[in-house]
Amino acid sequence: xxxxxxxxxxxSLEARLEKIKAGDEEEREKFxxxxxxxxxxxxxxxxxxxxxxxxDDEFSIGIGALNEAIDRYSGDKGNFINYAALVIRSRIIxxxxxxxxxxxxxxxxQMEDEDGSKLQLKTDGDDIAYSLEIRxxxxxxxxxxxxFNISLEDLTRGNPKHKDTRLNxxxxxxxxxxxxxxxxxxxxxxxxPVSFVSRELCVSxxxxxxxxxxxxxTILALxxxxxxxxDYIKGWxxxxxxxx
Amino acid sequence: xxxxxxxxxxxxxxxxxxxxxxxxxLKKRKGIKQGRQIYFTKEDLYEQQRFPVKNIGLAxxxxxxCMISITLIYNFQIFNMKEAFGTAVAVVSLDINPSFxxxxxxxxxxxxxxxLNEDAKKLAGKNFIxxxxxxxxxxxxxxxxRMKYLTAESNSVVVSFAVIxxxxxxxxxxxxxxxxxxxxxxxxxxxxxxxxxLRSDAGALEEARRNEVSLGKYELFKIISQKDSSVNIDEIxxxxxxxxxxxxxxxxxxxxxxxxxxxxxxxPLNDSSIYRNDDIPKNNPDQGGKNEKFxxxxxxxxxxxxxxxxxxxxAKEDEKEVEEVEEVEEVEEVDDKGLGEEKGEKDVEAEIPExxxxxxxxEDNDESDxxxxxxxxxxxxxNYEDGDYKYNSGEESSExxx
Numbered sequence: 001x002x003x004x005x006x007x008x009x010x011x012s013l014e015a016r017l018e019k020i021k022a023g024d025e026e027e028r029e030k031f032x033x034x035x036x037x038x039x040x041x042x043x044x045x046x047x048x049x050x051x052x053x054x055x056d057d058e059f060s061i062g063i064g065a066l067n068e069a070i071d072r073y074s075g076d077k078g079n080f081i082n083y084a085a086l087v088i089r090s091r092i093i094x095x096x097x098x099x100x101x102x103x104x105x106x107x108x109x110q111m112e113d114e115d116g117s118k119l120q121l122k123t124d125g126d127d128i129a130y131s132l133e134i135r136x137x138x139x140x141x142x143x144x145x146x147x148f149n150i151s152l153e154d155l156t157r158g159n160p161k162h163k164d165t166r167l168n169x170x171x172x173x174x175x176x177x178x179x180x181x182x183x184x185x186x187x188x189x190x191x192x193p194v195s196f197v198s199r200e201l202c203v204s205x206x207x208x209x210x211x212x213x214x215x216x217x218t219i220l221a222l223x224x225x226x227x228x229x230x231d232y233i234k235g236w237x238x239x240x241x242x243x244x
Numbered sequence: 245x246x247x248x249x250x251x252x253x254x255x256x257x258x259x260x261x262x263x264x265x266x267x268x269x270l271k272k273r274k275g276i277k278q279g280r281q282i283y284f285t286k287e288d289l290y291e292q293q294r295f296p297v298k299n300i301g302l303a304x305x306x307x308x309x310c311m312i313s314i315t316l317i318y319n320f321q322i323f324n325m326k327e328a329f330g331t332a333v334a335v336v337s338l339d340i341n342p343s344f345x346x347x348x349x350x351x352x353x354x355x356x357x358x359x360l361n362e363d364a365k366k367l368a369g370k371n372f373i374x375x376x377x378x379x380x381x382x383x384x385x386x387x388x389x390r391m392k393y394l395t396a397e398s399n400s401v402v403v404s405f406a407v408i409x410x411x412x413x414x415x416x417x418x419x420x421x422x423x424x425x426x427x428x429x430x431x432x433x434x435x436x437x438x439x440x441x442l443r444s445d446a447g448a449l450e451e452a453r454r455n456e457v458s459l460g461k462y463e464l465f466k467i468i469s470q471k472d473s474s475v476n477i478d479e480i481x482x483x484x485x486x487x488x489x490x491x492x493x494x495x496x497x498x499x500x501x502x503x504x505x506x507x508x509x510x511x512p513l514n515d516s517s518i519y520r521n522d523d524i525p526k527n528n529p530d531q532g533g534k535n536e537k538f539x540x541x542x543x544x545x546x547x548x549x550x551x552x553x554x555x556x557x558x559a560k561e562d563e564k565e566v567e568e569v570e571e572v573e574e575v576e577e578v579d580d581k582g583l584g585e586e587k588g589e590k591d592v593e594a595e596i597p598e599x600x601x602x603x604x605x606x607e608d609n610d611e612s613d614x615x616x617x618x619x620x621x622x623x624x625x626x627n628y629e630d631g632d633y634k635y636n637s638g639e640e641s642s643e644x645x646x
Contacts, residue, residue, distance in 0.1 A: 037285045049274045053281035082376050134279035138251055152259045155267035166265055236265050
């Protein structure tokens, strides 16, 4: 039984790699998607930094290295995961060396060239303005939450673990937002009026009580100007729907 | 993979909201700022209470699950589950003087690490679990070299291994293991390291563990105690590997002087410093009892001096050979001091083939494999070596890539 299972799994990886090498681009895409966590894990291990979504040079180099590993891999190179991690590591380290050299060059130029440094300052200023704005939004969100006696830590503990429970909670939050009278009570009492919601929207009190903090936070987020978090919620809803 | 938006940065963790609408605590890492969006994986989760068991039903369910999975592993040996937790099938010990012992699973991945002395704790604070044993041993040898545990004078590394568990294909498994370790460590031969491979077994492992000594040292103890019954295990525990090897060599020399007709087969270590693997017929000396499958041809591989061995390989009087080899060794040691100082440069050189290979993909697979390992080697170095070296190698690489 073990042999059979092992064989099945092993073969499929080899077979998939073969298929990709033969030019199956769709399979390649799927494969890479599956191995993205490996890429991230490997990069983070080297840099000990999170990869930022806005500045993902390292990430694209990692993906490039994964592609390279797929093309160069053959059975005699041992475990594919180890091999891929090795290739990713070396590419990332090459990149970091290059960056280090490059950044040195820039800093020297800046010292010599005043115009250049001014330009640099200006772009930095834009960055600062942007991050200040975001910080302000987060602060507002946190203040709102604390009015309702919720901290961010509470939210990490009260997460509905299961995807469907979470989606359901978001749906309830949306329904509450549409309901004028509930919203009035919500802001007046600074808490989610559980029995009222249960009666008006036909949801069991058990569900409401269990996800109360999460639902409250979602309502507050959706009813604010906190665009980023709203985008996250919307984006996820869309994704879940498109997967269905 | 998930995307996360950093809501708050605390002292030891960060709070994020994820793209699937969860609020999570993640580990804090360098340079993280509020308001950034990051990619993260499961491994970044910040866990304080690992198993908050709220009710007895859940605990019972987990218990039942564990039992089922253990049963599955033992009865059906579904090792596809090793991602989550591998089952040790073999033990590999590494003695430089830092002593390590690793339990590895079916695919040579480390599932448990024992640091058996203070040196070992100093040398590697890293958690090796899940890494390939060859990589782990290699990186420890690298660090030992850097930290001067391994030098031109004290250049012995004892690698011992045993297959554990009650499965039938022991012999085949241990051969495979031995082969992969020897192949994996090939590229260290530049450093003039004297690798000594000792095959062992579960019985010896048990004894070694009872005496709280590494498998490799226990095997050395067995060899020494044959000649010198006064030696006890505590002495062995406290003395360095190089001393033990020297002692064995001394013992043997003494015996050879006293009784010229004695066969060198008595001492597998000395054997191997004279003969190459293929020069000596397989003969199992009487040592070790039923537990020990001594294969003297495999016992030690002197990666130091293959050419000399070839010259000396023909049958001569044992005694002479000992002397000759030792002379050669001395000369090489002098060379080696020079080499040691230029190690940084050497590493850079080792990197170049990798880039060559990039341009010429049709090159031999074996070679590229070695390059890959060298590459890894270099990376390890990057973290520790001085700035000078970094600068050099950076230049090399960018030049190559132009």
